[in-house]
Amino acid sequence: LTSAGASAVSPSAPPKPPEASGGSPAGGAAPAAGGGGGGSKAKVPAFVPSIEGWRGYASLIIVIYHCGVVNAFPTLDGGVGRAMLVSGFLALNFFFVISGFVMFLPVVRAGGEFGSVRAYAVRRVARIVPAFYVSIAGIIVLFPWVTPPGAPTFWLSERIQTLLAHLTFLHWEVLSGTIDGYYGVPGLLGFGVNGPYWSLSVEAVFYALLPICAGLYFRRPWIGLGIALVLSTLWRAASWRVPNLMDPKTTTPGEAFEVGSHLAAQFPAYMGNIALGMTAAWLFAVIVRSEPGSRLARVRERASLIQAASLAVLLVTMWLAGRDGLYPLWGTGPYNHYLRDTLPAIAFTVLAVASALCAGRARLLADNRLARWLGQISYGTYVWHVIVIVFLVWTVGWLPENSTLAWLKYMAVVIPTALTLGWLSFRFVERPVMDAARRYLKRRAAAKVPPAPLDTPTPSGQMSS
Numbered sequence: 001l002t003s004a005g006a007s008a009v010s011p012s013a014p015p016k017p018p019e020a021s022g023g024s025p026a027g028g029a030a031p032a033a034g035g036g037g038g039g040s041k042a043k044v045p046a047f048v049p050s051i052e053g054w055r056g057y058a059s060l061i062i063v064i065y066h067c068g069v070v071n072a073f074p075t076l077d078g079g080v081g082r083a084m085l086v087s088g089f090l091a092l093n094f095f096f097v098i099s100g101f102v103m104f105l106p107v108v109r110a111g112g113e114f115g116s117v118r119a120y121a122v123r124r125v126a127r128i129v130p131a132f133y134v135s136i137a138g139i140i141v142l143f144p145w146v147t148p149p150g151a152p153t154f155w156l157s158e159r160i161q162t163l164l165a166h167l168t169f170l171h172w173e174v175l176s177g178t179i180d181g182y183y184g185v186p187g188l189l190g191f192g193v194n195g196p197y198w199s200l201s202v203e204a205v206f207y208a209l210l211p212i213c214a215g216l217y218f219r220r221p222w223i224g225l226g227i228a229l230v231l232s233t234l235w236r237a238a239s240w241r242v243p244n245l246m247d248p249k250t251t252t253p254g255e256a257f258e259v260g261s262h263l264a265a266q267f268p269a270y271m272g273n274i275a276l277g278m279t280a281a282w283l284f285a286v287i288v289r290s291e292p293g294s295r296l297a298r299v300r301e302r303a304s305l306i307q308a309a310s311l312a313v314l315l316v317t318m319w320l321a322g323r324d325g326l327y328p329l330w331g332t333g334p335y336n337h338y339l340r341d342t343l344p345a346i347a348f349t350v351l352a353v354a355s356a357l358c359a360g361r362a363r364l365l366a367d368n369r370l371a372r373w374l375g376q377i378s379y380g381t382y383v384w385h386v387i388v389i390v391f392l393v394w395t396v397g398w399l400p401e402n403s404t405l406a407w408l409k410y411m412a413v414v415i416p417t418a419l420t421l422g423w424l425s426f427r428f429v430e431r432p433v434m435d436a437a438r439r440y441l442k443r444r445a446a447a448k449v450p451p452a453p454l455d456t457p458t459p460s461g462q463m464s465s
Contacts, residue, residue: 044109044285048101050355053366054348055098056374061091062196063385063418067410070389074404080319087322092199093345096270099203100277101284101352103210104217108285112218117211119441124207126437128379131425132200135383136166139193145395146193146387159191166191172201172266194386198265205267206274217275221282228275229342232268239263272342276349284353304362307354311365314347380425385418 065088068074076082107114114120139146143154154160165171175188190197217224242263243256251259290296299306321340355366374381392398392413400406 042289044105044288046106046109048105048284048356049372050358050363050366051098051101051352052375053368053371054352054355054375055095055378056371056376057366058091058094058098059378059381059422060374060415061088062382063415064088064411065091066196066386066389067407067414070393070410071400071406072402074402074407076404076407083319083322084315085322087318087344090318090321090341090344093270093273093341094348095199096202096206096273097277097280097345097349097352099206100274101281102277103206104214104278105281105285107214107218108281112215114211114214119444120211122437122441123434126433127430128200128203130433131379131429132169132197132383133167134425134429135194135380135387136163136191138384138387139191142387142391143191143193146390148394154191158188162188162191166197169201169204172198190386193390194383196382196386200383202265202267202270206270217278218282221279225272225275225279229272232270232272233342235266235268235271236264239266239269273345276345277352280349280353284356287353287357300357303354303357304360307351307358307362307365310347310351310354314344314351317344317347374419377419377422377426379422379430381418381422384421384425385414388414388417388421 065085068085068088073082073086076085140154143159144151151157162171162175165174171189189195213224240260243260246256246259248256287296287300290300321344324340355363358365358367389410392410393400398406398410
């Protein structure tokens with residue numbers, strides 16, 4: 001979902017892109033507000049290249065993961081390799097961490113001031129709505145080719161009834177279809193074609209709530225993080241108990257599971273991930289502004305070691321999550337499923353902050369041209385890649401096979417096609433609309449500047465008339 005500044009931490013950072021973005025993978029702009037707070041005079045950058053890179057990696061993991069989903073997860077080596085593939089679902093949690101970081105960074109730089117809500121709304125709409133609507137239009141046009149043979153046209157099917165919910169980003173709150181959404185089997189979410197649309201609905205809730213809570217969270221970031229982690233864990237625990245309360249005489253196990261999984265992936269379940277990103281943005285700014293020689297400054301000096309250690313922890317926690325499986329269908333283990341999302345998200349948060357502080361060769365882990373390009377096109381890649389997958393299933397005839405060869409075959413086609421569509425989306429939809437939104441906001445800001453008094457000297461020394 002992605003959802004892509006001023007000078008970045010790295011001395012070789014690229015020029016400011018059209019808009020710094022984050023999250024699910026659709027993300028937020030980081031306007032060049034002035035830095036606030038105490039400490040040294042070091043300015044907190046508005047754009048962090050490594051965050052863009054990590055978003056790019058996360059989007060690629062999602063594509064690889066869904067190529068595995070469509071083939072019922074090939075056994076691969078039957079061990080570490082398969083576990084890492086199954087753990088690809090965690091990339092969505094990483095998207096939400098990134099979204100929290102990028103969306104909250106402007107607030108941190110402004111010393112807790114949120115700024116114009118109108119301008120914020122314009123930037124959010126310009127960032128996520130046009131590309132999302134274009135992908136919906138693509139589903140409508142391609143509907144006969146991305147649904148099972150003999151399916152009715154979009155305008156004659158039940159999917160049209162869900163169009164308003166999708167256009168208003170309420171589809172995940174009011175629709176279901178979480179199990180059937182990936183292969184074109186009749187369902188409501190994503191018109192039965194594009195299940196990953198659900199995360200955009202979660203992201204939209206975060207966008208709506210941020211202006212309300214940003215100032216308070218800035219003043220108490222650690223307390224806010226603790227509350228969010230507790231609430232998200234309680235929400236998931238309660239959600240997975242709902243199926244046990246349903247009457248087995250009137251509800252099948254599959255229906256009960258779908259209800260529980262639907263509830264467990266609503267916005268409250270991801271508050272902890274988003275809060276991790278918000279607190280990470282605050283901590284990043286505090287470290288950047290720290291006085292030379294202070295304890296926090298020494299943290300920055302050791303950023304490369306922290307990056308390596310947190311990456312190792314992340315890989316281990318992802319392996320554990322994949323080994324035990326995402327759903328009971330794939331087996332259970334001692335790794336509590338309430339920790340499967342949280343521990344990797346914490347490790348990823350530490351990794352993201354450390355990468356943002358790294359200098360020299362260590363920064364190249366995420367701050368490199370390929371990773372940044374993947375991050376830039378991640379939103380378009382995200383909203384289009386499953387459309388490519390279901391096209392291969394229903395039109396090309398690549399029916400799911402539980403084999404490594406089938407998985408590799410899908411990746412060989414889906415990855416380059418999805419990246420191409422992501423680039424086209426960014427080049428011809430996202431960037432032009434974001435540029436237009438910036439011009440609009442600049443004109444509004446200029447119109448609000450009062451005219452100079454008659455006795456005010458002009459730059460040339462003449463009196464204004």
